[in-house]
Amino acid sequence: MAGAAWAIAEVGVDGLPTRLALELATAARLIAGASGGAAAAVVAGPDPAAAAAVLADYVPRVLAVRAAAGAGPDVARAIATLAGADGSRDGRDAADAPAPADTPDVILLGATPEGREAAGVLAARLHLGVLGNATALRWGSGDDGAPPGPRVEKSVLGGRAVTTSAFTAGRGIVTLRPGAAAASPSGAPGAVEAVALAVAAPVARVVARAAAAGRSASVEEAAIVVAGGRGLGGPDGVALLRELADALGGAVAATRAAVDAGWMPFDVQVGQTGRTVRPAVYVAIGVSGAIQHRVGMQDAETIVAVNRDPDAPLVEHADLYVVGDLFDVVPALVAALRARRT
Amino acid sequence: MRIVVLVKPVPDATGQERLGPDGRLDRSAAPPVLNGNDEYTLEAALRLADSQGAEVTLLAMGPAGSQDALRKGLAMGAARAVLVTDLALAGSCALSTMEVLAAALRAIPFDLVLAGADSADGGGGVVGAGIATLLDLPLVSGAAAIDAAGEAAVRVRRIAGGGEETVEVPLPAVVVGTQLLGEPRYPTLKGIMGARAKEMAVRSLADLGLAPGDVGGAAATTVVLAQRPPAARAAARVVREAPDAAAREIVDLLIARGAI
Ligand SMILES: Cc1cc2nc3c(=O)[nH]c(=O)nc-3n(C[C@H](O)[C@H](O)[C@H](O)COP(=O)(O)OP(=O)(O)OC[C@H]3O[C@@H](n4cnc5c(N)ncnc54)[C@H](O)[C@@H]3O)c2cc1C
Ligand SMILES: Nc1ncnc2c1ncn2[C@@H]1O[C@H](COP(=O)(O)O)[C@@H](O)[C@H]1O
Numbered sequence: 001m002a003g004a005a006w007a008i009a010e011v012g013v014d015g016l017p018t019r020l021a022l023e024l025a026t027a028a029r030l031i032a033g034a035s036g037g038a039a040a041a042v043v044a045g046p047d048p049a050a051a052a053a054v055l056a057d058y059v060p061r062v063l064a065v066r067a068a069a070g071a072g073p074d075v076a077r078a079i080a081t082l083a084g085a086d087g088s089r090d091g092r093d094a095a096d097a098p099a100p101a102d103t104p105d106v107i108l109l110g111a112t113p114e115g116r117e118a119a120g121v122l123a124a125r126l127h128l129g130v131l132g133n134a135t136a137l138r139w140g141s142g143d144d145g146a147p148p149g150p151r152v153e154k155s156v157l158g159g160r161a162v163t164t165s166a167f168t169a170g171r172g173i174v175t176l177r178p179g180a181a182a183a184s185p186s187g188a189p190g191a192v193e194a195v196a197l198a199v200a201a202p203v204a205r206v207v208a209r210a211a212a213a214g215r216s217a218s219v220e221e222a223a224i225v226v227a228g229g230r231g232l233g234g235p236d237g238v239a240l241l242r243e244l245a246d247a248l249g250g251a252v253a254a255t256r257a258a259v260d261a262g263w264m265p266f267d268v269q270v271g272q273t274g275r276t277v278r279p280a281v282y283v284a285i286g287v288s289g290a291i292q293h294r295v296g297m298q299d300a301e302t303i304v305a306v307n308r309d310p311d312a313p314l315v316e317h318a319d320l321y322v323v324g325d326l327f328d329v330v331p332a333l334v335a336a337l338r339a340r341r342t
Numbered sequence: 343m344r345i346v347v348l349v350k351p352v353p354d355a356t357g358q359e360r361l362g363p364d365g366r367l368d369r370s371a372a373p374p375v376l377n378g379n380d381e382y383t384l385e386a387a388l389r390l391a392d393s394q395g396a397e398v399t400l401l402a403m404g405p406a407g408s409q410d411a412l413r414k415g416l417a418m419g420a421a422r423a424v425l426v427t428d429l430a431l432a433g434s435c436a437l438s439t440m441e442v443l444a445a446a447l448r449a450i451p452f453d454l455v456l457a458g459a460d461s462a463d464g465g466g467g468v469v470g471a472g473i474a475t476l477l478d479l480p481l482v483s484g485a486a487a488i489d490a491a492g493e494a495a496v497r498v499r500r501i502a503g504g505g506e507e508t509v510e511v512p513l514p515a516v517v518v519g520t521q522l523l524g525e526p527r528y529p530t531l532k533g534i535m536g537a538r539a540k541e542m543a544v545r546s547l548a549d550l551g552l553a554p555g556d557v558g559g560a561a562a563t564t565v566v567l568a569q570r571p572p573a574a575r576a577a578a579r580v581v582r583e584a585p586d587a588a589a590r591e592i593v594d595l596l597i598a599r600g601a602i
Contacts, residue, residue: 013504071503073471073481113467113501116460117483117518120471123437129563130436132466144567155572156367156464158355163365164568172563175466203480204509207497211505224601248602256521266486266522267504273379273459273521281601283592291355292378302599304592310580320595321578322588332585336593337602 002148002170003035003139006083006104007059009043010114011051011070012221017043019221020110021051022183024176025058027137028108029186031150034139038102042079045070049192056190058183064192067199076118078199080125083107106150108137111175111276112220119173129172131165133276135180135299140166150174158291159298178220179278179299219268224250225279227270227297230257231286231307231326238263240330241285247337253277255293271296286326289314306330343396343490343513345387346452347420348443348470350377351404351411352463359463365566366433367463374404374411377465379458381418381526383519386488387456388419388527394490397421399450403431403442409542416537417529423540424450428547433559436465440472441557445550447477453513454496455479456488459520474516482511486522 007028009021017025025041032039041055044065052064063082067075083104107122109115111133123130136153140146149170156163219225226245232238238258245252254264256271270277272292282300287293289305289312297303298317305318306329315321322329353359353372362368376384390396400415400423402408412423426446434442447455457470474481484501491497491510498517499508511517529537547554554560581591596602 073474073483076471077475111466113459113484114503116467117471117481119466120440120468120473121475121481123468124440124472124475128437130466130468131564132436132464132468146565146567151567154464157359157361159572161361161569162572163361163566165365165564165566168563168565175468203515204482204498204511206507206509208508209505210507248596260521260525266501266520272462281596281599302595302601304595305578306588310582315578315580317575318578319576320592321580322592323580323582324585324588328585329588332589333592336586336589340593340602 002105003032003037004102004104005031005035005037005039005106005108007041007108008079008115008118009041009051009055010110010112011043011045015045015047015050017051017054018110019183020112020178021055022058023178023181024108024110025055026183027176027181029059031106031137031139035148037105040102040104042082044075044079052192056192057185059186060188060190062190062192063195065195065197067197069202071114071118072202073117073121074200074202076121077125078197079118080122082195082197083122084126105171107173109173109175111177115175119175123173129167130175131167131172132175134174134176135162137174137176137180155295159294177276177278218251219253219270219275220277222251223279224248224281224283225253225277225300226250226283226285227253227255227287228258228264228285229255229287230261232258232263234263237286237326240326243334244283244285244330247334248283250281250283255287284314284318285330287314288312289317343390343394343454344399344452345390345396345454345456346399346401346447346450347380347384347387348455348457349380349384349400349402349412349415350458350461350465351375351402351408352377352461355462361569365569369405374408376411376414377458377461379460379462379521382521382523383456383458384415384418384420385526386485386519386523389524390488390490391419399424399452401443401446401450402426403434403439403446405432412542413537414529416540417533418527419533421540422543424543424545426545426550428554428558430547430554430558430560433562434557435562435564436468436472437563438557438561440469440476442550442552443469444473444476445552446545447473449550455516457516457518459518470516470518477516480511480515481518482509482515483518485517485519488517488523
C-alpha cells in the first residue's frame, strides 16, 4: 500500500526507546494516517521486548528484531532485507516475516550518527533517496507538483534558508532532527511482532571497549542544556559550568573549541559535527555562536547567553544575552538558583 | 597501503553561498573548497602515509571548477587526485553520489577508503555508509584514530554508543571519520609548489561506464519544492547589568518560560 511508513527506533543505555525514537514512531503513524498506508516501528537489540512495548503505545505495529547489537551496519543491512520489496527480501526467517505488502515507502530514522549510518546502508540496499536532517515532516497529497509522499523541511546555508523537499518517486528515507516531530501516544496499544533476522557477524573485531563517563543520550534528551565554549578557559570554568547545570537540573554540552581543548568529551559536542539538540532552554556560556555550532542548537525554544563580548554572533539568536564575565555571572546565577530552592 | 580519501568540493562558507531558483545550492556563487570534515580524514590518511608509507589518492565528484580545492589536498600531501565531473551530474542526489563514487572506486585499486562524517552543504552524513554497502565492504564509522594493524588490517578507535571501542577490520574496508582524527595540517610552501606537478585525473560519466539518466540530475530521487527565509527570532534582550542583577534577569526569564 502506498505511504506505508516505518520508524527505525534507537534504544538508550536503559534499553528503552530514546525520545527521538518516540518522535519517529509518532511521525510514522501520522504519515501513514495521512497517506492511508500502514505504520510500523522497528527496534533491534539483544532483548528488544521492553523497548517494543513502549513503542507499541505510539504506533500500531512494532517489529522487534533480536540481534546481538542494537545498531551498526550489519543490523542496518539486515533491516534492509526486512524492508526490501523483492529479491532483497530473502535471507530472513519466512515464518516471522511480515507480508510483502507491508514493506515501507517511507523510512524514518534519527539524524544521529547511528541513524545516518543506517540511512546510508538502507538507501544503497533499497535504492532509495535520502532527505537528511529534517526539521519538519508532513504528508503531501500531490497538489504541489510533486507526487504524493513526504514533504520534508530542512535548514540550509547554516540556517539562512529553509527548504521544502519531496521524493521524485514518492518513496524514500528521511532522517529527522530531535524535535522535528512531537512524540504523542496513539491511545490504542499496537501489536508487537518478534522478528528473527539473520544478522551477519561483524567483520570488525572489537579489541577494546571503554564506557563513556556520562550517558550520551542525555544531551539530546535533556530539557535544559548548559553549553560551555572556549570562554570557559580551562578546568575552573568547566567546574563552574557543571555547577550551573546541576543547579538547573540540565545536561552539560560543549562547543568544538571546548572539546578540542580537551576540557569536555566529544560526546557532548553540539553542532554540525556533533549532536543536534532542541531543548526548552539552551544556556550558552562563553560561546561565540559560530555557524557550525548554531546549526546544532538554533531551534532551542529559549536561548540564554553569557558572553563578555557584546557583539558575538549569538547575540542575533539569543532571547536573553548577558554581557559580562562568566566568572562573575555564573556564580551569581548559581547562587540565585540555589536561593530559590531553599 | 593504498588509501582513497573521499573529499567533497563544497562552496566556501563565507556568506556568499546561495540557493538557485531550483532550490539547490548555486555552486557558481561561491568558490569550492574541500569539505571541512574531509580534511580530518585526509589528515589521518597522511599520518598513515608518514608512518607506513601509505599512498593517498583524493577522490571527488564535483563541478569542473573543483580542481583548485583538490590542489589544496595535494599540497597537504596526497599523491594524486581523481575528479569525477560531468554536466549531467549537476543536481545529483545522495543516492546518485554514492553510486557514482562507488563506480569510480571500482576503477581505482585501494585497500582503505576514508569518508567524512558529513558534508557542509546539506549532506546528510550518509554517503560513506552507502558506498561501503554498494561495494559490499566492511564499514567502520565514528573513527577517532586509525592505525595499521599488520599488512592487511587497520585498527580503528571509534566513538560508539556513548563510549569508545577499538576494532580491527580486515582490508579492503571503508572507514568514516570524525574531527577527533586530528587537526588537519597546513600545506607547506614546498607542498604547494609540488602540488602543481601531481596527477589530477578527470573522469566523465562515460569514463566510468555510467549513463546520464541512470545517475545525476536526471535521475535525482529528491527535489526541492520551495524555499523561504527562516522564521525570525525576536531580537535578544541584551543585559549589561552587574552580575547579581543579570543573574536575576536570567532566573526571571526561566520562570516566565516555565523552565524552572
Ligand atoms: C568542518 C567544521 C565543523 C565544525 N563543527 C563544529 C561543531 O559541531 N560544534 C561547534 O561548536 N563548532 C564546530 N566547528 C567550529 C566552529 O567554527 C567554532 O570554531 C567553534 O564553535 C567556536 O567555539 P567557541 O564558541 O567555544 O569559541 P570562540 O568562538 O572562541 O568563542 C568563545 C567566546 O567566549 C567568550 N568569552 C571568553 N572569555 C569569556 C569570559 N571570561 N566570560 C564570558 N565570555 C567569555 C568570547 O567573547 C567568545 O565569544 C566546526 C568547524 C568546522 C570548520
Ligand atoms: N561529491 C562528493 N565527492 C567526494 N566525496 C563525497 C561527495 N559527497 C560526499 N562525499 C563523502 O561522503 C561524506 C559524507 O557526505 P554526505 O553524506 O554528503 O554528508 C563526505 O564527508 C565525503 O567524504
